[in-house]
Amino acid sequence: xxxxxxxxxxxxxxxxxxxxxxxxxxxxxxxxxxxxxxxxxxxxxxxxxxxxxxxxxxxxxxxxxxxxxxxxxxxxxxxxxxxxxxxxxxxxxxxxxxxxxxxxxxxxxxxxxxxxxx
Amino acid sequence: xxxxxxxxxxxxxxxxxxxxxxxxxxxxxxxxxxxxxxxxxxxxxxxxxxxxxxxxxxxxxxxxxxxxxxxxxxxxxxxxxxxxxxxxxxxxxxxxxxxxxxxxxxxx
Numbered sequence: 470x471x472x473x474x475x476x477x478x479x480x481x482x483x484x485x486x487x488x489x490x491x492x493x494x495x496x497x498x499x500x501x502x503x504x505x506x507x508x509x510x511x512x513x514x515x516x517x518x519x520x521x522x523x524x525x526x527x528x529x530x531x532x533x534x535x536x537x538x539x540x541x542x543x544x545x546x547x548x549x550x551x552x553x554x555x556x557x558x559x560x561x562x563x564x565x566x567x568x569x570x571x572x573x574x575x576x577x578x579x580x581x582x583x584x585x586x587x
Numbered sequence: 588x589x590x591x592x593x594x595x596x597x598x599x600x601x602x603x604x605x606x607x608x609x610x611x612x613x614x615x616x617x618x619x620x621x622x623x624x625x626x627x628x629x630x631x632x633x634x635x636x637x638x639x640x641x642x643x644x645x646x647x648x649x650x651x652x653x654x655x656x657x658x659x660x661x662x663x664x665x666x667x668x669x670x671x672x673x674x675x676x677x678x679x680x681x682x683x684x685x686x687x688x689x690x691x692x693x694x695x
Contacts, residue, residue: 505684515630515673517684528682564629568684571636572677573620577629 471495473565473578481559481585487552491565491578492545499523499543503568506539506550508561509580516561520568521548555585589614589678591687599693606661608690610652610674619657621650622673624689630673634659669694 477489491504498504498521505520519529521539529537533552541548552559562580569575590613600606610619618637622630632641634650637657647662661668674687 507684513671513689515675515686515689517686530683531681572618573632573635574622574630574675574684575632577631580629 471567471576473567473576475563475565475578475581477563477581477583479581479583481555481583482587483556483585484554487550487555487559487583487585489550489563489565489581489583490547491549492547493567494546496567497543498541498546498548502570504539504541504548505566505568505574507564507566507574507577509564510561518550518552557585559583560585588681588683589616589676589685591674591676591685593672593674593687593690595690596688597691597693599695600661600664601695602664602666604664606664606668606692608659608672608692610657610659610687612655612657612676615654616676616678618676619650619652620675621659622675622686623670624673625670633672664694666694668692 472494474492481487501523503520503522506518509515519539521527527539536553538551562582564577564580566574566577592611621634623633624630638650649660671689671691673689677684
């Protein structure tokens with residue numbers, strides 16, 4: 470089975486950048502599918518943030534388009550999230566997930582809580 | 588952008604009771620996925636493409652719907668089914684993935 474694991478700082482100051490890593494095992498991120506970031510706010514609302522396709526192309530939620538970047542390191546089978554100019558509104562649990570050939574979020578990481586606070 | 592509205596937001600059911608959760612889309616969609624989430628864990632794919640049970644999901648669960656109205660049904664509630672359920676769909680243009688607000692299901 471494919472497994473995903475998020476990592477990164479759990480506390481970020483307002484106006485700084487949030488950077489997270491998703492490490493994938495069991496499947497190469499260049500072999501297929503799209504690789505996503507999804508966040509869940511306190512209160513449990515889920516928001517799709519964006520993805521990087523196995524080809525390297527990206528697509529972002531328009532509400533975040535000016536602040537978000539998703540990149541990858543194929544040698545390490547990792548993909549990354551960078552969210553700039555964060556505010557307290559960006560406090561959330563961040564998940565990485567795979568969108569598979571059946572057009573579904575089949576596998577998720579365990580999530581990492583990031584708090585934005587001074 | 589398509590908006591998904593789930594109802595009810597919170598409900599409780601007794602063991603053995605039939606449970607139905609609905610998801611209404613603001614525009615017609617081709618399918619709906621459902622996720623189950625328990626506290627402290629990530630959402631788990633539960634039902635995909637409207638009516639297909641994900642691996643390991645008990646047969647007492649079913650999904651149905653079309654157009655703008657979809658539902659998840661539990662034929663007989665069990666304690667382990669207490670969780671929050673989310674519907675989700677993907678729109679083609681612009682490419683967007685949206686989730687419903689969730690239905691918290693509790694056991695009586």
